[in-house]
Amino acid sequence: MIDHGNIVILTGAGISQESGLATFRDADGIWAKVRIEDVATPEAYARDPDRVHRFYNARRRPLAERDVAPNVAHLALARLEADWPGEVLIVTQNIDDLHERAGSRNLLHMHGEMLKVRCGDCGDVVEWLADLGRDDQCASCGTTGRMRPHVVWFGEMPFGMERIEMALAGCRLFISIGTSGNVYPAAGFVQMVRELERAHTLELNLEPSEGATLFAETRYGPATELVPAFVDQLFTEGLSN
Numbered sequence: 409m410i411d412h413g414n415i416v417i418l419t420g421a422g423i424s425q426e427s428g429l430a431t432f433r434d435a436d437g438i439w440a441k442v443r444i445e446d447v448a449t450p451e452a453y454a455r456d457p458d459r460v461h462r463f464y465n466a467r468r469r470p471l472a473e474r475d476v477a478p479n480v481a482h483l484a485l486a487r488l489e490a491d492w493p494g495e496v497l498i499v500t501q502n503i504d505d506l507h508e509r510a511g512s513r514n515l516l517h518m519h520g521e522m523l524k525v526r527c528g529d530c531g532d533v534v535e536w537l538a539d540l541g542r543d544d545q546c547a548s549c550g551t552t553g554r555m556r557p558h559v560v561w562f563g564e565m566p567f568g569m570e571r572i573e574m575a576l577a578g579c580r581l582f583i584s585i586g587t588s589g590n591v592y593p594a595a596g597f598v599q600m601v602r603e604l605e606r607a608h609t610l611e612l613n614l615e616p617s618e619g620a621t622l623f624a625e626t627r628y629g630p631a632t633e634l635v636p637a638f639v640d641q642l643f644t645e646g647l648s649n
């Protein structure tokens with residue numbers, strides 16, 4: 409009988425690479441062009457907010473203007489969620505909106521969302537498609553100059569950790585797609601699942617990640633090839649024991 413247990417899928421920048429969005433740590437990635445400590449820490453934002461706003465404004469525009477589209481890997485995961493009898497939760501480290509535009513609904517953006525901004529004063533979160541700057545005012549509390557990208561910088565707590573840990577504890581399959589395994593706590597999820605000894609663990613990536621040896625199974629190649637093929641296999645064979 410086919411096993412239709414719950415599935416947790418962790419995605420990273422690699423799944424959006426073939427949609428035209430840069431990864432972080434590949435040779436031509438974002439961190440080859442800008443330093444983390446200049447744009448992706450609370451200290452960088454406190455020191456030079458204009459620079460941080462420029463960095464995120466440039467990355468927001470192609471998403472806001474819909475210059476990029478979900479690829480077949482995003483679409484395959486949406487099909488999995490729609491048709492799989494068990495629960496499918498996508499935990500994405502990506503701040504793009506390509507999973508939701510592909511149709512995924514049970515989705516958690518653990519590192520935030522590019523098309524939202526947050527007031528540093530009252531914490532209100534709103535959708536935002538335009539450039540953001542120091543002149544922008546919070547519509548909720550009226551404070552000017554405290555609106556920031558709704559993203560998780562180094563040293564900040566990722567979103568939804570309680571829900572993620574519960575889902576990891578209850579899953580029968582954990583799949584990691586297109587992430588280098590450099591950034592915690594996401595990089596530690598495979599270890600958490602392994603310790604419970606009730607789920608299969610699978611890495612789908614272009615090349616072995618930092619934590620590749622922790623996975624029970626690994627497959628390497630572009631996400632647009634690996635992900636649809638694996639989803640097809642799941643529907644025909646179910647989960648492996």
Ligand code: BJW
Binds near residue numbers: 562590
């Ligand atoms: C393809 C492909 C194709 C390419 N098909 N594949 C020492 C030890 C342990 C931890 C720490 C430590 N010192 C500090 C920490 C904590 C720190 C951390 O992890 N630092 C490490 C650098 C060591 N982490 C944090 O600060 C986090 N917060 C935290 O820990 O809070 C405390 C806490 C404690 C306990 C529990 C819970 C919390 C916050 C991390 C925030 C990360 N923020 C960023 C920026 C966000 C916004 C933005 O986008 O600008 O998030 S950094 C950046 O890296 C971004 C990504 O989400 C994240 C992960 O990157 P990802 O997705 O893996 O991309 P790449 O480029 O690295 O990899 C792409 C992969 O795809 C590659 O493998 C390619 O081969 C592959 N690929 N093309 C398939 N076509």
